[in-house]
Amino acid sequence: MSRSRVASLLIVALTGAVAGFVPATAEATPTCLTGRLEYSHYDAEAGTRKPLVTQAARNANWELWGKVTAGSAATRLSSGITAVGDGAFSACHQGRVAEVYVKFLSASTTMWRVIKSEGTQAQYSFESAHKTGSQSLGTVRVPASMQRAWTIVDTLNALYWKRNNPSSACWTKHQETGACDTLTFVWEQNRTDSGYWDYPDTNYVILGQNEPDSKHTILHEAGHWLQWQLYDHAFPRVSGCNPHYIEQASSTSCAWTEGFADAVAAYTLGDYRYVDDSGASTSLRNDPDTADWDAGDKVQGRVGSSLLDLWAPDGPDGGNWDRTIELMSDEFSQNFREYFVSDRPAGGLSTTGPARTILGSHTITY
Ligand SMILES: [Zn+2]
Structure with a gap:
């Protein structure tokens, strides 16, 4: 044992003597709370009955809090x-504590992140049971009143994993690891x-009520943000887009941005x-239903389904x-x-044949 180690143990021993209970070996004893985080989700993708399913809350932030004495x-x-x-x-925590709990965010x-409002910027959070030492908490369930916040947190993993940015941990190559924009x-x-x-105000996605029950809705809105990120904080000038419908003509700018967002959601899932979020579903496949849709590139469903076919496993873009x-x-x-005629050739993608x-x-x- 080195002299400094002896010295620090002495200090701990002295501090312990003052506090009255901390033993000399306290700093070597870790305190751990373990378990699994789950959330319940009304699964709109499963249909209008929206069955309540339980899912693991993945890559979700936790903090260990406690009172050392x-x-x-x-x-x-x-x-x-x-x-x-x-x-x-x-x-x-590397050491003993008097009381400890996990805070989930x-x-x-x-x-x-998911926040409650633009004003407070506060995230949803809740605490596990408070313990006096190491313990398995087993399965921790997100409270029902805030489960939709964790549906959003968990669902965005799928888009992050598909973002195809090998140059940094950020959403796009325009930012360096450590200086990423937060969605x-x-x-x-x-x-x-x-x-x-x-x-162009907050650039936040705004959802309410039961909208997060649809993962397509979560990912569609995230898709708008992603397009803005891919263009390095630029976005097409959009007109004639309120309201807009998958099967109806709007404008070329509306169909491009909304069709891209629809394609982001379907591709990711x-x-x-x-x-x-009611569980009602619109197919983007070419089938007898879509024959009744409006025609051309002012129709977001035509643009979105074209993108999905270009990106398909058997499509011309490499799968x-x-x-x-x-x-x-x-x-x-x-x-x-512009994407198809000008920018695909610039990116080495075909505009002929398939x-x-x-x-x-x-x-x-x-
Ligand atoms: Zn949209």
């Missing part, structure tokens, strides 16, 4: 994120003015539809959207025509 104030002792596989956490690192969702159960991305993400990081497109055939099958001809 009985009379002291609680302080944050450590922090981390839940595991990807099962929402597991192991929250440890509606965010994932600093990459994305912010505002959700409040009683909020009715909601269901949009608040551009690996399906071919849009599902709203995924990665090269579109790359080209959008370099080339701003005001509308789908790509042209795909657009034609969705009533778009350039």
Whole structure:
């Protein structure tokens, strides 16, 4: 044992003597609270019955809080994120404590977060049971009143994993690790003015009521934010977009931005539809239903389904959207025509053969 080690143990022993209970070996004894974080979710993607399902809350922030001595104030002792596989956490402090608990927060690192309002900026949070030492907490369930905040936190993992930015931990290549923009969702159960991305004001996604029951809705709105990020804080000038419908003509700028957002949601979830928070579903596939849709590149459903076919496993873009993400990081497109006619060639993507055939099958001809 080194002299400094002896000295520090002496200090601990002295401090312990003053506090009256801390033994000399206290600093070597970790205190850990372990468990798994879960949330309940009314699953709109499963249909209008919206069955209540239980899911692991993955990559969700936790903080270990505690009182080192009985009379002291609680302080944050450590922090981390839940595991990807099962929402597991192991929250440890190197030392003994008088009281300890885990605080769960509606965010994932600093990459994305859910706050209650633009004004307070406060995240949702709740505490585990308070303990006096190491213990397994088993399964910790997010309180029902705030479960939709964790639905958002958990769902955004899927988009983050598909973001195709090998150059940094950020959402796009425009930012360096450590200086990433945070994707912010505002959700409040009683909020009715909601269901949009608040551009160009806060640039937050605003959701209310049961809207997070649809993962397509979460990812559609995140898709608007992602397009703005890919264009390095630029966004097409959008007109004639309020309201807009998947199957109806709006404008080329509206169809491009809304069609892209629809495609982001379906691509991320690996399906071919849009599902709203009632559980009602609109197919984006070419089938007898879509034959009745309006035609051309002013129709968001035509644009979105074209993108999905270009990115499909058997499509001309290599089986995924990665090269579109790359080209959008370099080339701003005001509308789908510019994306297809000008920017795809610049990004090395085809505009003839199967790509042209795909657009034609969705009533778009350039
Ligand atoms: Zn939208």
